[in-house]
Amino acid sequence: MSNRVVFIGGFANGKEMGQEVSKALEYYYAEVEDPWTFARAMDDSRNSRLESLIKGGVNIVTHSAGMMAVDTVVDRDLRPESVHAIAAPVPTSIPHLLGRSAQKTWDMHVDGYDPRAVLSYNMSSTAEVLAHPIGNFRHLGAISRYDSVEFGKDLVAAGIPTGLTVMNRDQFFQISVDREREARTLGIDFQHAPGVHDELVLYPGQMLADIDVRPRLG
Numbered sequence: 001m002s003n004r005v006v007f008i009g010g011f012a013n014g015k016e017m018g019q020e021v022s023k024a025l026e027y028y029y030a031e032v033e034d035p036w037t038f039a040r041a042m043d044d045s046r047n048s049r050l051e052s053l054i055k056g057g058v059n060i061v062t063h064s065a066g067m068m069a070v071d072t073v074v075d076r077d078l079r080p081e082s083v084h085a086i087a088a089p090v091p092t093s094i095p096h097l098l099g100r101s102a103q104k105t106w107d108m109h110v111d112g113y114d115p116r117a118v119l120s121y122n123m124s125s126t127a128e129v130l131a132h133p134i135g136n137f138r139h140l141g142a143i144s145r146y147d148s149v150e151f152g153k154d155l156v157a158a159g160i161p162t163g164l165t166v167m168n169r170d171q172f173f174q175i176s177v178d179r180e181r182e183a184r185t186l187g188i189d190f191q192h193a194p195g196v197h198d199e200l201v202l203y204p205g206q207m208l209a210d211i212d213v214r215p216r217l218g
Contacts, residue, residue, distance in 0.1 A: 036066075083161075
């Protein structure tokens with residue numbers, strides 16, 4: 001298996017967040033590619049570059065809606081070495097996403113999170129939204145409908161090791177016990193980790209240490 005990895009961020013994850021996650025991934029992989037923001041990865045004009053990375057043999061780690069970008073380019077002839085999706089979407093409503101966003105902000109500011117980490121997160125996220133508002137918000141409806149478990153099942157059926165990690169305090173997405181059982185039965189490397197939805201981009205080194213970064217094919 002390739003010892004190369006690329007990180008794809010989620011909705012409104014700024015490039016600085018991706019860089020910090022990529023630095024943390026250096027502990028687990030010998031070669032770490034430059035990270036991709038969600039808006040960049042979903043931009044059709046840039047998909048040829050993402051396709052080239054996958055053709056060259058690469059493991060993919062995603063945060064939140066970043067898994068959708070993998071879904072847009074992967075097919076029978078374009079197969080990553082593995083995919084590990086952290087805090088990935090399952091179907092919900094747009095009002096739920098918007099309402100829980102306020103809850104997420106509240107949690108990060110009052111629940112013992114390092115103010116420096118929260119400030120860095122806020123600055124990076126704000127800069128990304130201001131720089132690419134359409135590239136992020138035009139996908140909000142698709143995010144609300146997206147089912148990472150179904151895509152994970154497709155990946156495993158194609159023989160691609162696939163991991164799904166659910167945050168135990170995720171404000172947006174939770175997977176039912178029945179669906180988790182189904183996913184495990186079908187071979188998805190299903191894991192739980194402590195923290196909120198954006199734990200990975202707040203504390204990448206600590207969060208990755210809590211899981212098996214390299215998914216196993218069940």
